[in-house]
Amino acid sequence: MPKYVIERDLPGAGALSDDQMAKVARKSCDVLRSLGSDIQWVQSYVTDDKLYCVYIAKDESLLREHAERGGFPLTRVARVDRMIDPTTEEGAGAASA
Numbered sequence: 001m002p003k004y005v006i007e008r009d010l011p012g013a014g015a016l017s018d019d020q021m022a023k024v025a026r027k028s029c030d031v032l033r034s035l036g037s038d039i040q041w042v043q044s045y046v047t048d049d050k051l052y053c054v055y056i057a058k059d060e061s062l063l064r065e066h067a068e069r070g071g072f073p074l075t076r077v078a079r080v081d082r083m084i085d086p087t088t089e090e091g092a093g094a095a096s097a
Contacts, residue, residue: 001038003083004063006053007076014048021046024072031070038062050075 016024032041038058045052057063060077067074 003080004055008051008073009075011049
């Protein structure tokens with residue numbers, strides 16, 4: 001299934017307490033369970049005023065449905081085309097040798 005990065009505008013996100021974050025996560029997981037196995041939350045990154053969430057989903061419509069049912073903001077959805085990491089350079093060096 002495709003991987004997506006979701007940007008959520010959430011002013012004050014970085015200042016939310018642990019209890020508030022737990023409540024948000026609980027609501028998200030409840031909605032995910034109701035949507036079935038075609039969508040999975042991988043992780044989220046919290047900044048001052050945004051959340052960047054990584055999901056695996058059958059399609060973008062499931063991500064939008066999750067946001068709507070959970071009452072979560074959804075500013076932008078981007079499908080991940082490919083991933084790179086520090087080991088990526090090893091493949092480039094091997095190909096040109």
